[in-house]
Amino acid sequence: MLALESATVRFGGRTALDAVDLQVAEHEIVCVLGPSGSGKSTLLRVVAGLQPMDGGRVLLGGADQAGVPVHRRGLGLMFQDHQLFPHRDAGANVAFGLRMHGAGRAERESGVAELLDLVGLPGAGRRAVAALSGGEQQRVALARALAPSPKLLMLDEPLGQLDRSLRERLVVELRTLFGRLGTTVLAVTHDQGEAFALADRVVVMREGRIAQTGTPLEVWQRPASAFVARFLGFDNVVDAEVTGTVADTVWGKVAVAEGEWQGPCELLVRPAGVRIGAPRDGLRCTVEARTFRGHHVSVLLRPERGPVLEAACALRDTPQEGAAVGVTFDVAETVVLAPAGEPSGK
């Protein structure tokens, strides 16, 4: 459906997109994630035709889009800088999306009602945009973007302004809706929870390049680098030297799975794999802090040597602050992070 080939954009001396290759298949939902300034919005703008490229190609359905203006690309856009018309009602905003598609008046009226139903706002056509809640406005914006039955729907921080509980609910609704309609989606977000809940595939960007791409589960289970691991919020990363199934680290020897990358690298131990036991068992640590996280308690441990460690504990197993404990590591939760540019062992 969509292919970017070596897409490159420079702003002065800065390379915002550095020869990016990306494909989105029909009916696929792809979420682009990354820290601020990593090039996410630039990528979306290039596909939309809002940002000229310094090199590379954008193909939609196999057709090169060079010289094709934004309104002729058959895209649905829900961008932060394409907000709703505040002085028109919800229906008129959605009708705008249909008019862009060349629909006649009668077709527009039935289309508006249908689209508002679809996004969970039945009968809201006459409501003033200014009188709608943030979540309702997002739904109207979505209905407007879906109105022309776009080949590809592009979303920029679709739920960015909303509070967490509403976002969590809407993201599930969106995924269901896109699945039902068979919509192909390219979305950009800096919220990994949102991306992981919405996407069939996530693309993690770093400084204008793709750092990793895979299903949410693949990326979560096997971050490709320390950058991706840290971006996902995993901070238990340490230098290591792997020989066979043992990683030598400042925390001691840590078991790793067979077939991992060998030699100097970094090692991630997910908090769920940090086992807390009696002080004489394993690496000696002191409990520095405990944070209640709902389903578990996050325990911050200061080891006798090396960087701090986070452990995820069940409520009833949580040690007291200041307690001396011993730590061992669960091989199922360790991930060898091969050096940049090297394929990981697995």
Ligand SMILES: Nc1ncnc2c1ncn2[C@@H]1O[C@H](COP(=O)(O)OP(=O)(O)OP(=O)(O)O)[C@@H](O)[C@H]1O
């Ligand atoms: N119009 C512009 N002129 C100059 N530099 C720009 C312009 N647009 C983006 N940049 C630069 O290009 C880089 C990538 O920007 P981009 O907006 O694509 O990042 P982003 O990942 O979307 O960030 P954010 O999450 O903060 O929106 C940044 O270094 C940014 O400063």
